[in-house]
Amino acid sequence: MDCQTARQLIEMLAEGAEDWRSAEGESVQEHLTECALCQSVVADIRGWDRRLQAVMVAVPVPNGLRDRLLSQLVKSASPPAVHSASHFPAQGSFRRIAAGLSLSLALVAGIAFWMSQPAQLQMASIQDSAVEQLQNRPPDELSQFDGSFVAEIVDAKWSKVCTSPPVGLNLDGRSGHDVAAFRVDIPSLRFRGWLVLIPVSRISDLPVTSVPTMGSYARTAAWNDGKYVFVCLSEQGSLQSLVDQFQGGAA
């Protein structure tokens, strides 16, 4: 084996890797026993690699990261399925049937009332559901926002990039749309995504920031202006660049 071939192979054989035990590895080792120059090359490469590797893995970790991760994981764990505890066995007695029917009607009425009331939403579940619905559904399956609240963008920067009428999403499984989502398209930043609006009254854990802040979930930035909570979702391009561009201006 010549020096040039040996050096090409030396570089690709990681230190201690099984590759050294291959036929190529053995040929290189054989060459090394005879070539002092290649031995010094190997020593140089290994020295540099070790030095770089030691620095590469030494990354300081932000304070509180572990707690934030665990808290987010707990939030994202899906709620347990609700199983009805009530069970009415079939009985011949008319009185029992009537009682059962009354109870069922009351239950249905209760459920109907509950369904008509908007539920409080958590930021994590909004981001989860919105990402899933907006990014996984074909555009023709997204329905136009039903106007369950006034969804308007007053900030000029954002209204300029949200040109089409919003689509609506149901997140709580009850009647009506809970959020309005505007398509965001900014060719100059190669950015494409969504701006989601939710009235602050619907959120149980409001983001405290009033400027777009990259945050607690993948590919999203959230903020609130006192009236709405805004969540910007990225489908393409850097959300960080967009946030940097718009920093300081709430929608």
Place this chain on the structure above:
Amino acid sequence: MQRPLAPGMAELVEEHYRAVFGYAYRLSGSVIESEDLTQQTFMLAQSHLAQLRELRAARGWLYTIARNEFLRRRSASPLVALDDVSEPVSPEPEVSWLDDELNSEQLQAALNELPVEFRVPVVLFYFENLSYRDIAQQLNLPLGTIMSRLSRAKSQLRLKLEKHLLEPHTSRDSQPPSA
């Protein structure tokens, strides 16, 4: 209603979050994005925990999730050939050089200058300590492509870092990033 974490999840976080964050930081070069990637990695791990058969393979599995997520986010960005990467016109990122010793920020500044398709194999090589063959397999690329990319990226990295190490220490007083 909140539910407790899946069995073993807290231990998985405890044992690996530092490594996953470090890995994400070397790939992305941004503390914010790394935290986001780390969070997303553990979220995905939680929802696919059944796929993890052996605990000793957990770290590699988490790295793969983090890398895939990073590459998925970058997939919309056009690829740049290393030859097309010009020298930055803006001043070099402020880093604190420590005499002739390499430091973390110095290395990251040099990594950030590599295009993603060159940076990723470098991180797999140095951070995960994978062989060229393993890297080719992980990235689903021919071995020749990996050899070529790693050879050029490693040379570029060394040139850059050695150049800095030999330069006068102009930014010794600057603060390291808030990692």
